[in-house]
Amino acid sequence: MSKTVSSKGKDLQKIRVIVVEPKNPGNLGAIARLMKNFGLSDLTVVNISRIPSEDQFRAMKGKEILSRMKMVNTLEEAIVGLNVVVGTSGIKTESTKGVLRNYITPAEFSKEMSKIKGSVGIVLGREDNGLTNDELSLCDFFVHIDSSDEYPILNVSSAAGIIFYELSKTRKGRRKEVTRREDFDLLVDRFRKNLENIGYPPHRIAKTTLLFRRVISRALISPYENRVLMGALDCSRLVESQKGSRQK
Secondary structure (H helix, E strand, O other): OOOOOOHHHHHHHOEEEEEEOOOOHHHHHHHHHHHHHHOOOEEEEEOOOOOOOHHHHHHOOOHHHHHHOEEEOOHHHHOOOOOEEEEEOOOOOOOOOOOOOOEEOHHHHHHHHOOEEOOEEEEEOEOOOEOOHHHHOOOOEEEOOOOOOOOOOOOHHHHHHHHHHHHHOOOOOOOEEOOOHHHHHHHHHHHHHHHHHOOOOHHHHHHHHHHHHHHHHHOOOOHHHHHHHHHHHHHHHHHHHHHHHHHO
């Protein structure tokens, strides 16, 4: 008899779990086992330093998932085809100027997930150093788990388990189609070029562009909204170009 996948199971199947440079095969195995516990199946590993042996694979309860995992060299490769990329961070920023690490809780992430019609990546950082600033800049927002001030950093598999549990409670409601990541990246690039065209201070362009990405990505814009914003930026660029031509 064939099994039917529940609506909740289908929701979790659109999630890609991305583990960056895992050093401990035990942690990778624990993450795979937790994925199986909570109905996730898509695992991608970035720049793995040591591939577990066949014996280690067999010893890991999530060996089915490990046997199907995709291995890539960079985070850029791992996020291809995703609509939303969510980083995990052991550091939270209370400052309003903390552009790189504005965070939400696992419960808030689960609530956002219930609104998304599209694929989502959860990026789990290195056991020792987490994610680099360049990797953080590829994420749309971040999940942070509050813990003891004395020892706030959770083991990567423990953090994964908490996030997966919250996602498993997601209730299906009305979904919003989120723009493709490739189109969203074009929008951000167009914004950056507009800043350059209007003479925005060069030393502030990178941070302002990142802030734009963060603000817009939190809105989970639709393909239509992305096109409207692209059109507005194109008009602005054209006006600046015509203004420059008249001044010559």
